Amino acid sequence: MRMRHLAAVFVAAISCHAAEKATLRPAVAPERGQIADAEVRRAGGVAALIALAKHADPSVRALALRGLGRTGTPDAIAAVREALRHGTTSDATAAAAAIGIASALGSIEDKDRGEISAELIDALARARKDVVIEALGRAGDASALPALIAALDGPDAPAQEQAALALGRFGRRGLPIDDDSRAALVRASTSKDAQVRYAATYALSRETIDTSQAIVTADAVVTALEARMHDADPEIRAVAIAALARRNATVAAERSLVDALPDGDWRVSVEAVRALAGDHGTDHGREAVAVYLVRRRAQLARATDAHAILEGLRLLAGHADRDPVRSSVIAIMSAPTGKDALSIGWMQCLGDAALGELARLASCGGDALPAYEREILLADAIGDGRGGTPDARWAALAPLVASKDARVASAAISAAPKVWKDLSAEARDAAALEVAGRLEHGDDAVVESAGDAVAAYLADHEHVTANHTKLSLMLVDRASSLDGNPEVAITLLGDLGTALLLGHTDICEAARGDPNPAVAAAGRACVAKMQGGTDPGPKAAAGEPTKPPVDPGTVIGHDVTWHVETTRGAITIALDPDLAPWHVAAIVALTRAHTYDGLTWHRVVPDFVAQGGDPTGTGAGGPGYTLPAEPGSILDGGGYTTGAVGIADAGPDTGGSQWFVMHDRAPHLDGRYTRIGRVTAGQDVVDALQIDDRILRATVDVR
Numbered sequence: 229m230r231m232r233h234l235a236a237v238f239v240a241a242i243s244c245h246a247a248e249k250a251t252l253r254p255a256v257a258p259e260r261g262q263i264a265d266a267e268v269r270r271a272g273g274v275a276a277l278i279a280l281a282k283h284a285d286p287s288v289r290a291l292a293l294r295g296l297g298r299t300g301t302p303d304a305i306a307a308v309r310e311a312l313r314h315g316t317t318s319d320a321t322a323a324a325a326a327i328g329i330a331s332a333l334g335s336i337e338d339k340d341r342g343e344i345s346a347e348l349i350d351a352l353a354r355a356r357k358d359v360v361i362e363a364l365g366r367a368g369d370a371s372a373l374p375a376l377i378a379a380l381d382g383p384d385a386p387a388q389e390q391a392a393l394a395l396g397r398f399g400r401r402g403l404p405i406d407d408d409s410r411a412a413l414v415r416a417s418t419s420k421d422a423q424v425r426y427a428a429t430y431a432l433s434r435e436t437i438d439t440s441q442a443i444v445t446a447d448a449v450v451t452a453l454e455a456r457m458h459d460a461d462p463e464i465r466a467v468a469i470a471a472l473a474r475r476n477a478t479v480a481a482e483r484s485l486v487d488a489l490p491d492g493d494w495r496v497s498v499e500a501v502r503a504l505a506g507d508h509g510t511d512h513g514r515e516a517v518a519v520y521l522v523r524r525r526a527q528l529a530r531a532t533d534a535h536a537i538l539e540g541l542r543l544l545a546g547h548a549d550r551d552p553v554r555s556s557v558i559a560i561m562s563a564p565t566g567k568d569a570l571s572i573g574w575m576q577c578l579g580d581a582a583l584g585e586l587a588r589l590a591s592c593g594g595d596a597l598p599a600y601e602r603e604i605l606l607a608d609a610i611g612d613g614r615g616g617t618p619d620a621r622w623a624a625l626a627p628l629v630a631s632k633d634a635r636v637a638s639a640a641i642s643a644a645p646k647v648w649k650d651l652s653a654e655a656r657d658a659a660a661l662e663v664a665g666r667l668e669h670g671d672d673a674v675v676e677s678a679g680d681a682v683a684a685y686l687a688d689h690e691h692v693t694a695n696h697t698k699l700s701l702m703l704v705d706r707a708s709s710l711d712g713n714p715e716v717a718i719t720l721l722g723d724l725g726t727a728l729l730l731g732h733t734d735i736c737e738a739a740r741g742d743p744n745p746a747v748a749a750a751g752r753a754c755v756a757k758m759q760g761g762t763d764p765g766p767k768a769a770a771g772e773p774t775k776p777p778v779d780p781g782t783v784i785g786h787d788v789t790w791h792v793e794t795t796r797g798a799i800t801i802a803l804d805p806d807l808a809p810w811h812v813a814a815i816v817a818l819t820r821a822h823t824y825d826g827l828t829w830h831r832v833v834p835d836f837v838a839q840g841g842d843p844t845g846t847g848a849g850g851p852g853y854t855l856p857a858e859p860g861s862i863l864d865g866g867g868y869t870t871g872a873v874g875i876a877d878a879g880p881d882t883g884g885s886q887w888f889v890m891h892d893r894a895p896h897l898d899g900r901y902t903r904i905g906r907v908t909a910g911q912d913v914v915d916a917l918q919i920d921d922r923i924l925r926a927t928v929d930v931r
Contacts, residue, residue, distance in 0.1 A: 260784050267810075300330045324351055333900065393895050446480045453475075469503050473499070506543055521556060525575070534568060560579055569595075570918050580592045629644060675719075679720045687728070714882045741768065773881065777853060783803075792923055797916075800910055803905040804903070827845070828840065830919065860898075871889065
């Protein structure tokens with residue numbers, strides 16, 4: 229989630245049962261603070277959490293079990309499984325939820341999934357069914373499919389919904405589903421319950437299938453998805469279109485997709501644009517998008533109308549050499565200006581980039597768009613093959629690689645491998661050395677981009693030169709000092725594995741015992757690559773993580789309201805300290821220190837999220853410390869639905885100051901990312917945000 233650029237008010241909370249939810253909302257007590265303190269210690273706090281999981285108060289036991297799931301060490305998982313097998317109904321329910329959280333955070337070993345699946349299936353008769361089914365989707369293996377199909381075909385709507393989502397999570401995990409599961413999803417997609425219809429449609433969008441060949445004739449799944457494009461619920465219409473695109477069925481459903489372009493909900497229009505103009509689109513579909521965008525630009529009645537236009541311009545960039553795409557782009561750029569200067573500035577600059585008018589990028593958009601954004605667009609355009617000969621492209625990119633602005637430099641460095649592959653051997657070596665020199669840059673985003681680029685160069689075995697040794701040493705030298713931002717450590721460990729620098733397994737082995745679980749996982753993956761795919765398994769952490777400089781006791785048991793004034797208007801957010809005390813305490817502290825005032829929304833992905841809170845604006849910045857992951861389950865209420873607010877991270881326990889707000893529902897974020905609250909006013913403002921809108925001022929009330 230911590231990336232920079234990528235291409236209905238509230239919906240009902242996911243199977244929210246108020247009585248059961250109360251088990252995770254105890255009265256303020258010393259134990260609540262003890263649980264938060266034990267969680268932040270990770271392995272060092274497991275003994276305390278195990279003791280609290282035997283407390284007389286069932287609400288304390290439930291919170292302690294959740295904490296054990298968040299911690300995820302082998303002894304923590306063992307204690308949770310014991311409660312699942314032998315605990316009371318409420319304990320088994322909380323334990324199932326904890327197992328799901330642990331799996332979403334990467335703490336469940338594949339070798340244990342068969343036994344865990346059997347234990348969860350056994351718990352279906354003793355614990356809350358929808359919670360157990362959610363856990364099966366996150367932690368189960370193929371042996372869980374019959375139980376999921378039975379729940380999907382059963383009479384209980386919450387269980388049906390979670391069974392469909394579970395099958396969708398199988399797809400996210402790369403696990404195939406069988407014909408019976410697929411048929412059950414098709415049946416569920418016609419349910420009278422909108423939540424079940426959404427979940428089934430979502431699952432069909434996530435199925436692991438071979439998409440190398442386009443689907444040209446509608447099969448049962450495509451027919452079902454086309455039917456959902458006419459659903460009364462716009463979220464279902466949008467996810468149905470996304471499903472068709474992911475299944476490479478845009479050819480089979482092209483007529484329906486074209487008809488969906490002018491949908492009354494902006495999110496549906498955005499997905500139709502993506503499907504028709506994206507990688508799986510056709511020339512005919514792109515032409516239809518181009519014509520539609522001109523009509524949309526002529527109206528531009530709402531701030532959200534700009535999303536489809538901007539998304540379309542980004543996707544049509546490689547196809548503007550033919551009409552009517554080219555003439556449509558020109559028409560969009562020459563349309564009268566309006567009140568939304570930032571969106572129009574983006575249209576003009578994206579139009580110039582699409583047309584290949586790189587010289588005009590220096591001044592496009594006037595004062596509406598910051599100069600660094602124009603330079604980023606230039607770097608992206610050069611990387612996409614525009615700008616003349618390979619030598620001319622590198623000559624234009626090299627100054628951007630050397631830029632003092634980390635946002636520009638990281639974008640240019642990411643584009644460099646696409647350019648140097650076409651250079652002569654001598655020029656390619658010189659370009660790679662120039663990029664490698666940025667490994668010593670102080671900004672994390674630049675170091676990460678440079679590490680990735682150098683690793684890609686070293687992994688290209690078709691162009692091995694004498695400079696490979698020098699480049700290898702530069703990468704190893706930088707990776708040898710992994711102190712500081714764990715995100716940089718994760719990236720560089722991955723780079724060592726990509727480059728297969730076999731003589732330096734010791735760096736990866738040392739990281740395997742890092743107290744930060746994401747760094748440890750990166751070290752483990754690196755060692756596995758160095759050993760030809762042999763997984764060394766987990767390693768005990770060498771010490772406890774550094775405790776963040778905030779106090780969760782200042783927010784536990786309080787009502788916390790966050791007020792965020794933006795260039796588009798005001799957003800009010802109810803924060804949830806019971807679910808995420810460390811993160812909410814950090815938000816309060818950072819807000820009171822005015823950290824957020826003046827920061828940009830550096831990432832906006834229409835029909836997904838708006839993200840801000842990065843002091844550097846690169847997508848890799850933070851407050852100088854990290855926080856323990858605090859994700860939840862359906863026991864904690866509504867998940868990542870429209871208006872939910874979460875913390876961006878690069879892996880468990882790497883979150884900091886960056887946060888995001890949902891445009892639409894995203895079940896794949898549930899259980900993995902820390903959710904800190906929900907928008908209570910100003911969702912229309914969230915929906916209207918564009919990259920480079922700003923947070924003018926943030927304040928917080930703690931009562």
